Amino acid sequence: MWEWVWEGIRSGIVTTAYPAREETASGVSPGFPTDLPRTFAAAGEASVAASCCPTEALLSEDQQVVLREPRCIHCYRCLRQTETPLAWQWQGNYEWAVSPHPRVELAKKFGRSFRRSLHLRILDAGACGACLSEIEQLNKPYYNMHRLGFFVTPTPRDADVLVVAGPMTEHMRQPLLSAYEAMPTPKAVLALGACAIFGGVFGTSFASMGGVASLIPVDILVPGCPPPPLAILHALLALIGRVEPAACELNSSSPGGERGD
Numbered sequence: 001m002w003e004w005v006w007e008g009i010r011s012g013i014v015t016t017a018y019p020a021r022e023e024t025a026s027g028v029s030p031g032f033p034t035d036l037p038r039t040f041a042a043a044g045e046a047s048v049a050a051s052c053c054p055t056e057a058l059l060s061e062d063q064q065v066v067l068r069e070p071r072c073i074h075c076y077r078c079l080r081q082t083e084t085p086l087a088w089q090w091q092g093n094y095e096w097a098v099s100p101h102p103r104v105e106l107a108k109k110f111g112r113s114f115r116r117s118l119h120l121r122i123l124d125a126g127a128c129g130a131c132l133s134e135i136e137q138l139n140k141p142y143y144n145m146h147r148l149g150f151f152v153t154p155t156p157r158d159a160d161v162l163v164v165a166g167p168m169t170e171h172m173r174q175p176l177l178s179a180y181e182a183m184p185t186p187k188a189v190l191a192l193g194a195c196a197i198f199g200g201v202f203g204t205s206f207a208s209m210g211g212v213a214s215l216i217p218v219d220i221l222v223p224g225c226p227p228p229p230l231a232i233l234h235a236l237l238a239l240i241g242r243v244e245p246a247a248c249e250l251n252s253s254s255p256g257g258e259r260g261d
């Protein structure tokens with residue numbers, strides 16, 4: 001036992017200082033391509049280039065290819081599996097959470113009293129397991145979300161935030177609605193990962209409705225497949241108004257990040 005005490009004294013505090021200080025550990029995230037939009041000589045070329053993306057994160061608009069970040073799953077096909085690589089630069093940060101609401105509105109929902117005590121009910125709507133593994137890391141010493149006042153609860157009756165991971169499967173439709181209804185107000189919904197945002201790699205089918213927004217209103221979305229722990233922490237901090245959500249074009253009626261209409 002003394003060995004562990006000595007090891008603790010020797011190594012000091014290893015918990016990340018985020019959000020007080022930026023996290024600088026290498027490899028914190030696979031990121032998104034940053035050198036978009038890109039303009040092609042002809043609309044046809046743009047359309048062919050965008051077709052390499054498996055989740056329609058790349059959208060061709062006339063001669064341009066634009067990126068819809070909430071749909072990106074970091075597969076790198078736009079770099080490695082196309083004759084015309086679209087992306088050479090990759091964003092290395094982790095503050096990805098986006099919201100249909102501005103920071104002031106998010107902050108108003110819970111008010112100051114929730115800033116040091118926000119309880120999360122995590123619901124697996126059909127996830128592959130990786131998103132759940134990432135959020136589990138927040139309970140470990142390196143991220144230690146308790147220091148920021150975030151706690152996991154097993155019951156929706158004690159929960160302030162419903163964290164939904166995975167595509168919205170038919171089998172989990174009723175359990176999700178029951179959990180949401182059982183939560184006291186004020187309450188918020190966090191869509192965790194590409195699947196919860198728009199169905200991700202599973203899309204929509206006889207067994208899946210796609211994103212969780214097809215059933216209940218979503219307050220904040222964390223893109224990624226899976227999103228890294230710091231991106232999830234960013235979403236939780238944005239929910240209580242402590243940090244700004246990322247700037248990203250979102251259409252409130254279609255939280256998959258659809259543009260225009």
Ligand code: SF4
Binds near residue numbers: 052058067072074077
């Ligand atoms: S990394 Fe993959 S999902 Fe993201 S834009 Fe490129 S091809 Fe699409």
Ligand code: SF4
Binds near residue numbers: 126193
């Ligand atoms: S977003 Fe990716 S990691 Fe998360 S549940 Fe879907 S497939 Fe798995």
